[in-house]
Amino acid sequence: MSEVNLVIAGRAGQGLQVISRTLGRMLVRTGHHVFISQDVMSRIRGGHSFARVRASTKPVAADGDKTQVLVALDPSLVARHVPDLAEDAVVVTEATDDLPEGLNAVRLPLADLAREHGEDPVMANAAAVGAVLALVGLEPDGLDEMFGSQFAHKGSDVVKRNVAAAEAGFRAISEDRVRCCPHQLLRTEDGRQKTGDAGRKPDRVLISGAEALALGAIAAGVRVVTGYPMSPATPIVEYCFRHARQAGLIVEQTEDEVSAANLAIGAAFAGARAMVCTAGGGFCLMNEALSLDGMTEVPLVWCVGMRPGPATGMATRTAQADVLFSIYAGHGEFPRAVLTPADASQSFRAARDAFRIAERYQTPAIILFDQFMADALWTVDRDELTMDGRRERREPEELKPYSYRRYEATASGVSPLLFPGTPEQLVYADSDEHTEEGHITESRAMRILMVNKRDSKLAGIRQDLEAAKVEDMAEGEAEVLAFCFGSARGVVAEAVTRLRGEGRKVAMVHLKHVWPFPADAVSGLVGDGRKVVTVEQNYSGQLAQLLLQECGLRAAGTVRRYDGRPFTVAEVEAGLRELMGATSG
Amino acid sequence: MAEDKAWSTSAEVTWCPGCGNFGILAAFRQALAASGLEPWQVVVVGGIGQAGKVAQYVGANFLHGLHGRAIPHALGVKLTNPELKVIAVGGDGDMYGEGGNHLLHAFRRNPDIVCLAHNNGVYGLTKGQAAPTSGPGFAVKNREAGTRMPAFNPLAAGLAMGGSFIARGFAGDIKHLSRLIGEALEHKGFGFIDILQPCVTYNYVNTAEWYRKRVYDLELESHNPLDADAARARILEWPAEGDDVEIPIGVFYRSRRPAYETCGRVEVRTASAERRGADPVSVVKKAMEEFR
Numbered sequence: 001m002s003e004v005n006l007v008i009a010g011r012a013g014q015g016l017q018v019i020s021r022t023l024g025r026m027l028v029r030t031g032h033h034v035f036i037s038q039d040v041m042s043r044i045r046g047g048h049s050f051a052r053v054r055a056s057t058k059p060v061a062a063d064g065d066k067t068q069v070l071v072a073l074d075p076s077l078v079a080r081h082v083p084d085l086a087e088d089a090v091v092v093t094e095a096t097d098d099l100p101e102g103l104n105a106v107r108l109p110l111a112d113l114a115r116e117h118g119e120d121p122v123m124a125n126a127a128a129v130g131a132v133l134a135l136v137g138l139e140p141d142g143l144d145e146m147f148g149s150q151f152a153h154k155g156s157d158v159v160k161r162n163v164a165a166a167e168a169g170f171r172a173i174s175e176d177r178v179r180c181c182p183h184q185l186l187r188t189e190d191g192r193q194k195t196g197d198a199g200r201k202p203d204r205v206l207i208s209g210a211e212a213l214a215l216g217a218i219a220a221g222v223r224v225v226t227g228y229p230m231s232p233a234t235p236i237v238e239y240c241f242r243h244a245r246q247a248g249l250i251v252e253q254t255e256d257e258v259s260a261a262n263l264a265i266g267a268a269f270a271g272a273r274a275m276v277c278t279a280g281g282g283f284c285l286m287n288e289a290l291s292l293d294g295m296t297e298v299p300l301v302w303c304v305g306m307r308p309g310p311a312t313g314m315a316t317r318t319a320q321a322d323v324l325f326s327i328y329a330g331h332g333e334f335p336r337a338v339l340t341p342a343d344a345s346q347s348f349r350a351a352r353d354a355f356r357i358a359e360r361y362q363t364p365a366i367i368l369f370d371q372f373m374a375d376a377l378w379t380v381d382r383d384e385l386t387m388d389g390r391r392e393r394r395e396p397e398e399l400k401p402y403s404y405r406r407y408e409a410t411a412s413g414v415s416p417l418l419f420p421g422t423p424e425q426l427v428y429a430d431s432d433e434h435t436e437e438g439h440i441t442e443s444r445a446m447r448i449l450m451v452n453k454r455d456s457k458l459a460g461i462r463q464d465l466e467a468a469k470v471e472d473m474a475e476g477e478a479e480v481l482a483f484c485f486g487s488a489r490g491v492v493a494e495a496v497t498r499l500r501g502e503g504r505k506v507a508m509v510h511l512k513h514v515w516p517f518p519a520d521a522v523s524g525l526v527g528d529g530r531k532v533v534t535v536e537q538n539y540s541g542q543l544a545q546l547l548l549q550e551c552g553l554r555a556a557g558t559v560r561r562y563d564g565r566p567f568t569v570a571e572v573e574a575g576l577r578e579l580m581g582a583t584s585g
Numbered sequence: 586m587a588e589d590k591a592w593s594t595s596a597e598v599t600w601c602p603g604c605g606n607f608g609i610l611a612a613f614r615q616a617l618a619a620s621g622l623e624p625w626q627v628v629v630v631g632g633i634g635q636a637g638k639v640a641q642y643v644g645a646n647f648l649h650g651l652h653g654r655a656i657p658h659a660l661g662v663k664l665t666n667p668e669l670k671v672i673a674v675g676g677d678g679d680m681y682g683e684g685g686n687h688l689l690h691a692f693r694r695n696p697d698i699v700c701l702a703h704n705n706g707v708y709g710l711t712k713g714q715a716a717p718t719s720g721p722g723f724a725v726k727n728r729e730a731g732t733r734m735p736a737f738n739p740l741a742a743g744l745a746m747g748g749s750f751i752a753r754g755f756a757g758d759i760k761h762l763s764r765l766i767g768e769a770l771e772h773k774g775f776g777f778i779d780i781l782q783p784c785v786t787y788n789y790v791n792t793a794e795w796y797r798k799r800v801y802d803l804e805l806e807s808h809n810p811l812d813a814d815a816a817r818a819r820i821l822e823w824p825a826e827g828d829d830v831e832i833p834i835g836v837f838y839r840s841r842r843p844a845y846e847t848c849g850r851v852e853v854r855t856a857s858a859e860r861r862g863a864d865p866v867s868v869v870k871k872a873m874e875e876f877r
Binding site for chain 1: 594595596623625626628630633638644645646647648651653654656657659660665668686687689690863864865866867868869872873874876877
């Protein structure tokens with residue numbers, strides 16, 4: 001296996017996201033698996049932001065441990081990354097004398113190269129891309145196509161100048177310094193990169209969690225997307241907006257979150273596959289609409305992004321602290337699904353699953369994600385990203401004119417669904433407790449009928465969703481199960497793999513949905529004797545609380561993190577080792 | 586004009602006897618009957634309050650939703666299926682209090698929906714608190730000395746926000762009101778009507794008799810609704826303090842701004858009808874190339 005961990009640091013406005021994505025795509029094209037996470041300050045210019053780029057010949061879904069190549073577009077940022085540098089790390093930065101002692105530094109006049117070849121010092125980021133390619137032993141092939149797709153909207157001149165700057169950066173390294181970097185990605189004899197894939201040519205893409213969610217919704221046939229800008233949900237709406245014309249979408253940025261949610265409910269009532277996107281704070285504002293969604297039984301998908309709260313918290317950082325909130329949000333009792341995809345691939349499929357649940361059970365389906373997952377770039381096999389726009393709507397049998405009953409009581413709790421505009425039928429959606437037709441009622445018997453009808457749908461949703469399973473080792477071997485949900489999966493999986501390498505009998509259970517809680521499957525996995533621990537990014541151990549509440553299982557401990565930064569593999573490994581104590585290995 | 590029996594439902598009407606809502610409902614039904622629309626082609630979105638209940642009584646499709654949110658619901662319905670005629674109905678608390686932000690932006694957006702704001706200057710469903718349109722000194726049970734703020738002028742807000750159809754009706758003049766609603770239904774844009782309405786239970790000041798003495802029809806004064814300056818002057822006549830105020834009703838202002846759904850700058854397509862040229866499959870395919 002060959003693997004390189006890079007960090008690209010700079011000030012907001014220096015084009016870090018472009019550089020990390022371009023580099024990442026180059027690496028994926030050469031057959032590598034790439035994982036990129038973003039550490040971004042909540043400001044538009046200045047500050048200190050960085051991207052971690054991990055490239056490997058094996059699948060990767062978490063940041064690596066130590067930084068082997070640091071690219072600092074601003075030399076003054078180098079010092080902050082020194083504690084994370086590997087002993088043999090290479091530091092690429094501007095020509096400067098002002099660097100910490102003892103570094104293997106490659107001083108490159110990145111801004112000058114950019115000015116000379118790209119006619120713009122901001123293209124220092126492109127020069128850095130070329131330099132990194134040369135350092136890790138790759139060729140600068142396909143740069144024009146790469147920048148072409150990134151900067152198509154800026155015109156061919158900008159593309160050309162970026163390519164020129166990148167090539168200049170490449171030459172600056174390759175012409176005299178190629179041996180200075182011990183961190184090389186594998187090459188074959190003919191100069192092409194060798195990968196772990198035998199036979200089939202890999203066909204992979206590098207895509208963010210947010211893009212995968214949006215694309216999954218488009219693939220599932222979404223028609224109306226609403227939102228009010230708020231990190232980390234904004235990129236989903238923006239992606240949909242960019243493709244609105246071609247995908248046939250109506251994308252609405254409303255005056256506030258309340259309007260976004262209610263507009264989506266109106267759209268879904270009128271027959272559109274609709275999705276509303278927000279973050280925790282916006283979701284608070286939308287709670288009355290969520291409750292209305294439950295009462296009116298309108299099929300609607302809710303994308304809710306977690307970031308550290310309460311209140312504004314840390315706007316551009318990550319957390320998993322809105323799990324219980326999502327399960328219980330909205331007044332009154334009504335069924336819902338809460339899906340917690342781990343990565344881009346699962347997000348794409350979560351969109352499809354959410355529309356299926358929303359339509360089949362005429363109820364809110366929440367996709368709960370977090371900033372880390374949404375902003376990270378994941379390597380995904382194209383096969384995993386395929387279309388599925390089937391309708392799951394149950395239409396009524398033949399009807400006499402003006403006889404449709406929107407809330408007809410059925411054994412499953414799901415009523416046949418028509419949309420307004422159906423000739424000679426009227427469709428009512430009612431926020432008040434209502435009769436089967438949909439008119440206001442205060443009848444006790446009708447109230448009980450309707451509560452039972454609505455809440456009985458949860459049983460169907462429970463059956464519909466895939467049960468939880470032990471993901472990474474043969475059934476029966478593990479003595480300790482590490483439970484996690486959402487974006488923690490990649491980190492926990494790698495930590496568990498390392499521990500197993502030491503002979504520890506531990507396995508991971510990742511929950512792709514937390515509501516309806518897969519209680520039977522979880523209880524079955526745990527059996528009589530297995531120790532249960534959780535790994536989650538919140539203070540109070542919300543998954544541990546769910547395990548106790550839904551399964552009567554008391555977790556032996558929780559590996560937690562709540563500083564707004566994502567877990568590292570090393571800390572989860574250490575945390576699990578501590579919790580396992582003497583019980584295992 | 587006779588009320589068409591198609592525009593009725595089995596729902597029990599639960600307003601107080603003598604409520605101004607009866608007049609508004611009658612005018613609304615007359616306008617719908619005269620419109621040539623079938624009930625299944627119409628969606629009435631109601632807020633929560635006595636006015637919002639109109640949605641349940643008209644005999645069309647309805648979404649009876651939340652307090653203050655009728656406009657977002659109506660917009661969602663209209664964008665999804667522009668072939669539907671969509672009317673948002675709510676009281677003064679609904680449209681001017683809880684949903685004020687949506688109303689302001691609806692004037693800007695100019696969707697092709699009708700908005701009926703029942704304005705009785707008091708909260709009925711919650712039993713007699715001050716409304717945004719309660720005038721200064723209006724005594725309510727939780728503030729006997731009267732409200733301390735001037736009444737909200739929704740027509741002035743509408744004009745400032747670029748509203749394309751700004752009108753006021755009176756529940757006590759059903760013939761005039763049904764004609765106004767008919768004009769709003771035909772208007773291609775946001776057809777807004779503030780409807781003066783007595784509350785027989787909680788508003789002892791602005792009674793039917795009080796209004797009847799003061800309202801006058803703009804049309805009889807040869808008001809030109811295409812003249813924004815004239816509209817502004819008429820709009821500012823009321824709410825105002827004093828016993829000798831006169832209250833204009835009718836269409837204050839109209840313009841031919843394109844409706845939101847047909848406005849060239851926004852990419853709005855029907856979700857239900859054939860989407861010309863839309864091709865989600867190719868978007869996903871192309872994305873695969875972009876992310877490679």
